[in-house]
Amino acid sequence: MRQKKWLLAALPAAILSACTADTTAPMSEDSVWPQLDIPVAQKPAMEQRIDTLLAEMTLEQKVAQMIQPEIRDITVEDMRRYGFGSYLNGGGAFPNNDKYATPQDWIALAESMYQASVDDSVDGIDIPTMWGTDAVHGHNNVLGATIFPHNIGLGAARNPALIEAIAEVTATEVMVTGIDWVFAPTVAVARDVRWGRTYESYSEDPAVVRDYAASIVRGLQGHVDGDFLSEKNVISTVKHFIGDGGTTDGIDQGNTEVDEQTLFDIHAQGYVGGLEAGAQTVMASFNRWNGDKIHGSKYLLTDVLKEKMGFDGFVVGDWNGHGQIEGCTNDNCPQAANAGLDVYMVPTQAWKPLYENLIAQVKDGTIAESRIDDAVRRILRVKMRAGLFDKPSPANRPLSGKTELIGAEEHRAIARQAVRESLVLLKNNNNVLPIKPNQRVLVAGPAADNIGQQSGGWTISWQGTGNSNEDFPGGTSIYDGIADAVKQAGGETELAVNGEYQEKPDVAVVVYGETPYAEGNGDIDNVDYQRGNAVDLELLKRLKEKGIPVVSVFISGRPMYVNPELNASDAFVAAWLPGSEGAGVADVLVTDAEGQTRFPISGQLPFSWPKTPTQGRLNADEANYDPLFKLGYGLSFDDNVTLDTLNTDFATGDQPLEMAIFERSPQAPWRLMIGNSAKRIEVTSSIQSLNGVKAETFDDQVQEDARRFMFEGEGANYFSFVSPFPRDLRAYSVEDGVLSVTVKASPDKPLTLSLNCGPDACEFSQNIEAYLNEDSAQQWTTLNFSVQCLEQAGVDTASTGEVLRLGSSADSHVSIRDARLQVTKAINDEVLCLSEDDN
Numbered sequence: 001m002r003q004k005k006w007l008l009a010a011l012p013a014a015i016l017s018a019c020t021a022d023t024t025a026p027m028s029e030d031s032v033w034p035q036l037d038i039p040v041a042q043k044p045a046m047e048q049r050i051d052t053l054l055a056e057m058t059l060e061q062k063v064a065q066m067i068q069p070e071i072r073d074i075t076v077e078d079m080r081r082y083g084f085g086s087y088l089n090g091g092g093a094f095p096n097n098d099k100y101a102t103p104q105d106w107i108a109l110a111e112s113m114y115q116a117s118v119d120d121s122v123d124g125i126d127i128p129t130m131w132g133t134d135a136v137h138g139h140n141n142v143l144g145a146t147i148f149p150h151n152i153g154l155g156a157a158r159n160p161a162l163i164e165a166i167a168e169v170t171a172t173e174v175m176v177t178g179i180d181w182v183f184a185p186t187v188a189v190a191r192d193v194r195w196g197r198t199y200e201s202y203s204e205d206p207a208v209v210r211d212y213a214a215s216i217v218r219g220l221q222g223h224v225d226g227d228f229l230s231e232k233n234v235i236s237t238v239k240h241f242i243g244d245g246g247t248t249d250g251i252d253q254g255n256t257e258v259d260e261q262t263l264f265d266i267h268a269q270g271y272v273g274g275l276e277a278g279a280q281t282v283m284a285s286f287n288r289w290n291g292d293k294i295h296g297s298k299y300l301l302t303d304v305l306k307e308k309m310g311f312d313g314f315v316v317g318d319w320n321g322h323g324q325i326e327g328c329t330n331d332n333c334p335q336a337a338n339a340g341l342d343v344y345m346v347p348t349q350a351w352k353p354l355y356e357n358l359i360a361q362v363k364d365g366t367i368a369e370s371r372i373d374d375a376v377r378r379i380l381r382v383k384m385r386a387g388l389f390d391k392p393s394p395a396n397r398p399l400s401g402k403t404e405l406i407g408a409e410e411h412r413a414i415a416r417q418a419v420r421e422s423l424v425l426l427k428n429n430n431n432v433l434p435i436k437p438n439q440r441v442l443v444a445g446p447a448a449d450n451i452g453q454q455s456g457g458w459t460i461s462w463q464g465t466g467n468s469n470e471d472f473p474g475g476t477s478i479y480d481g482i483a484d485a486v487k488q489a490g491g492e493t494e495l496a497v498n499g500e501y502q503e504k505p506d507v508a509v510v511v512y513g514e515t516p517y518a519e520g521n522g523d524i525d526n527v528d529y530q531r532g533n534a535v536d537l538e539l540l541k542r543l544k545e546k547g548i549p550v551v552s553v554f555i556s557g558r559p560m561y562v563n564p565e566l567n568a569s570d571a572f573v574a575a576w577l578p579g580s581e582g583a584g585v586a587d588v589l590v591t592d593a594e595g596q597t598r599f600p601i602s603g604q605l606p607f608s609w610p611k612t613p614t615q616g617r618l619n620a621d622e623a624n625y626d627p628l629f630k631l632g633y634g635l636s637f638d639d640n641v642t643l644d645t646l647n648t649d650f651a652t653g654d655q656p657l658e659m660a661i662f663e664r665s666p667q668a669p670w671r672l673m674i675g676n677s678a679k680r681i682e683v684t685s686s687i688q689s690l691n692g693v694k695a696e697t698f699d700d701q702v703q704e705d706a707r708r709f710m711f712e713g714e715g716a717n718y719f720s721f722v723s724p725f726p727r728d729l730r731a732y733s734v735e736d737g738v739l740s741v742t743v744k745a746s747p748d749k750p751l752t753l754s755l756n757c758g759p760d761a762c763e764f765s766q767n768i769e770a771y772l773n774e775d776s777a778q779q780w781t782t783l784n785f786s787v788q789c790l791e792q793a794g795v796d797t798a799s800t801g802e803v804l805r806l807g808s809s810a811d812s813h814v815s816i817r818d819a820r821l822q823v824t825k826a827i828n829d830e831v832l833c834l835s836e837d838d839n
Contacts, residue, residue: 065376068345082355084129092463103403109178135179150458166216186240192617193250194250194525194526206266218277243258244285245267275311280314281315312381316341416583420585423589427566437489440492443495445539448509451467456516459579514558557576604633612650716809730797739787740784740819
C-alpha cells in the first residue's frame with residue numbers, strides 16, 4: 001500500500017504542537033509573520049500614473065471604485081452613473097437571470113458594463129470596471145464548461161503540475177466569456193470535516209495547500225517571469241484570509257480559536273504559496289479569529305497582510321461580510337475600510353446607501369481620505385498590472401467569443417486525468433478491482449447516472465442543486481463511462497439505480513454519497529453517513545446477500561464514517577466530487593479487453609478518514625490521532641491487503657435523531673417545489689415564479705438562508721418539499737417525534753398544511769391559521785406537529801413522497817427558515833396534535 005510517511009514529515013514543527021498551544025499567550029510578532037518574497041515589483045512609472053489619476057478623481061469617484069455590486073442588483077445605467085470599480089456574479093446568478101444564458105449572453109453583459117464604465121459623459125471618469133466570478137472548479141457558472149474535480153479530489157492527486165494545467169484551462173474558458181477576475185483559489189486548510197466547505201480545501205496538510213496555491217495562481221495569472229497577466233490570463237484571488245478552515249466544530253463563518261503561530265503555520269501557508277506566485281487580490285474571510293471578525297481586523301488585514309507580509313494588491317470582502325462586524329450593517333460600515341478592506345462586496349440594494357454613507361464618513365472624518373486613496377491606489381495598481389487600461393474591451397479580446405473553447409475536448413481530457421488521479425482505493429478484498437473483461441456489470445445507486453450529484457456544490461447554481469444531466473452538454477456520468485469501458489472490454493452493463501436488475505450480474509458497482517451543498521448548508525454535527533436513514537447501506541446489503549461482489553464508489557465532499565458501508569462492500573473507492581468527466585472513474589476501474597489495467601489507481605487521502613461517527617476533527621499532527629485510514633493512505637491494485645470487518649458499535653453522541661428538510665436550503669432528498677392545481681415546478685433559482693406563486697431567497701442570518709413565497713390568491717397556490725422516491729419516515733412516528741417548521745405568516749390569512757398529495761387529494765390537509773399568533777407576520781414562529789398524530793390522521797409514514805406542503809388561496813406572504821423531522825424531548829414549544837377531525 002502507498003501510505004506516504006513523508007506527508008507528516010513535511011509539516012512544520014510548530015504544527016505538531018499546535019493542539020497544546022495556549023491560544024491566549026502573546027507571541028513575538030517578528031517570529032510569526034515573515035516578509036514574503038513577492039515577485040511583482042512596483043514600477044515608478046505606473047505609480048506616477050496612479051498619482052495623476054488620484055489627483056483628478058473626486059471623492060465620489062474614488063468611493064465608487066471600492067463598491068462591488070452584484071449583477072442581479074445593478075443595471076448598465078447604474079454602472080454608467082456611478083462607475084463601480086468592479087462587479088460580480090454570485091453563485092446561481094446569470095445574465096438576464098437565465099440559467100441557460102449562452103456564452104454570448106455573458107459576453108454581451110461584460111461588454112455593456114465595460115462600455116458604461118469608460119463612458120465619462122455622466123460620471124466624468126473612464127476607469128474600466130472588472131467582473132469577478134467564482135470559477136472554483138472550472139468556469140462552473142456556465143453551461144457546457146469543463147467542470148473539474150473539487151479541491152479535495154485534487155488534493156488526493158498530489159500533482160501540482162496538473163493543478164497548474166487545470167487553472168490554465170479555467171482561465172481560458174473564463175476569458176471566452178469576457179470576464180477578468182476569478183475568486184480562486186480557496187486555500188483553506190480544513191481541520192474539521194464537519195465544515196460544509198471541506199471539499200474546497202485541498203488537504204488538512206498545509207504543505208499541500210501551500211504548493212497547490214502557487215500552482216493555481218500561476219495557472220490563472222501566468223508566470224511572473226513569463227506570461228504574467230497576459231491576454232490569456234485572469235486576475236486570481238487567494239481566499240479566505242484567514243483561518244476559515246479552522247473554526248471550532250467546523251462551523252461555517254465561525255470562530256477560529258488558535259494562537260498566532262498556529263494561525264501562520266497552518267492557516268497562512270496558502271498565502272505564502274499564492275502571494276509568492278504573484279496573486280494580486282486577497283478575499284477577507286467571514287470567520288472570527290479568537291472572537292474578532294476578520295473583515296474588521298486592522299491587525300490582520302493591514303498590519304499583517306499588507307505591512308508585515310508585503311502584499312501590495314487589494315483586499316476584497318466576501319458577500320456582505322462587512323455587515324457582520326460588530327456595530328455594522330450591510331449599508332453602513334466605516335470600520336471595514338479603516339481595518340484595511342479595499343473593496344466592499346455588497347450584493348443586494350445595500351450598495352447605494354453604503355456608497356452614500358462612505359462618502360459622508362470621509363467628509364466627517366470617520367474615515368481618513370488617505371485610507372480611501374490607499375484603497376483606490378491598490379485597485380488601480382491591479383487593474384494596470386492586468387492591462388485593463390490598455391486591453392481591448394471584453395468583446396474584442398483575443399479569446400472572447402471563441403465558444404469552441406468552452407468544454408473543449410483537450411480541456412475535458414485534463415479534467416478526466418484529474419478524475420483518474422483523484423481516486424483513492426480504501427478496500428479491495430479478493431482483488432475485485434479492476435473489473436475484468438467479459439463480465440456482466442450492474443451499475444446502481446442514486447449517483448450512478450447523475451452528473452449534478454458527482455459535481456457537487458458551486459456547479460451552475462450556488463448549491464449545485466436543481467441540475468439534470470442535460471445541463472452538462474459534453475459531460476459524462478460515472479455510468480456513461482463504465483458502460484462504454486465495459487462494452488469495449490467485451491462485457492455487458494445494466495443500469496438500475498435501485499439495484500433491481502433483470503439478469504444477475506457478475507459484479508455490481510454502486511455509486512452513492514452526499515448530495516450537493518455549498519458553504520454553511522453543508523455543515524453537519526456528526527460525520528455518520530446517512531445517520532438514521534441508511535438507505536444506501538440497505539442497497540449494498542441487498543446485493544451482497546445475493547452473492548454479488550459489490551464495489552462502492554463513494555461521492556463525497558469529505559471523509560465520512562462509513563464502516564457499515566465498507567463492511568457491505570468488497571471494494572471501496574473514494575471518488576470525492578469528480579465533476580463533469582465521470583468517465584475518468586471507469587478509466588481506472590475497468591481493464592482493457594485483454595484484462596490489463598488501463599490506468600493505475602494512485603490517489604492518496606488528503607484528509608484522515610474517521611473510525612467513529614464523532615471524529616469530525618481528526619488531524620495527523622494532533623494528539624490522540626486514531627483514524628481508520630491515515631492521511632496519505634491509498635491502496636494500489638497490486639496491494640494484496642484484506643480489510644477485516646470493521647466495528648460499527650459506536651455511540652453517535654447525545655444528539656437527537658433528526659432529518660433536515662429545509663436548513664438554509666432544501667436538504668437531500670427533499671426538493672423544493674412551487675405549484676398550483678394545474679402545475680408544479682422545482683425551484684432551482686434564487687427567484688422563480690409560476691402563475692400565482694413566486695419564490696425568492698433572502699438573507700436572514702447568513703447569505704440566502706431563508707425563502708419567501710408570495711401567493712396571489714388565484715386558486716390553491718403552494719410550496720412543498722418532495723422526494724424523487726418515497727421515504728420511510730416511521731422512525732419519527734414515536735412519542736417525541738415532530739415535524740418542526742419555522743415560518744413567518746399572517747395570522748389572518750388561511751394557511752394549509754398538507755402531506756403526501758396526489759393528483760386528486762392529499763393524505764392529510766388542514767388549515768393551521770389558528771396556530772399562528774399576532775406576531776407571526778413579523779417574527780419567526782416555530783410550529784411542532786406530532787408525527788404520530790399525522791400518522792393517525794392518515795399519513796403513510798412508511799412511504800412519504802411529500803413531507804410538507806404549505807399553501808393558501810389568499811393574497812399572502814409566507815417565509816420559511818427551517819423545517820425538519822426530529823425525535824427529541826428538547827422541545828420548548830407546544831407540540832400540536834393535528835387530526836382530520838379538526839378540519
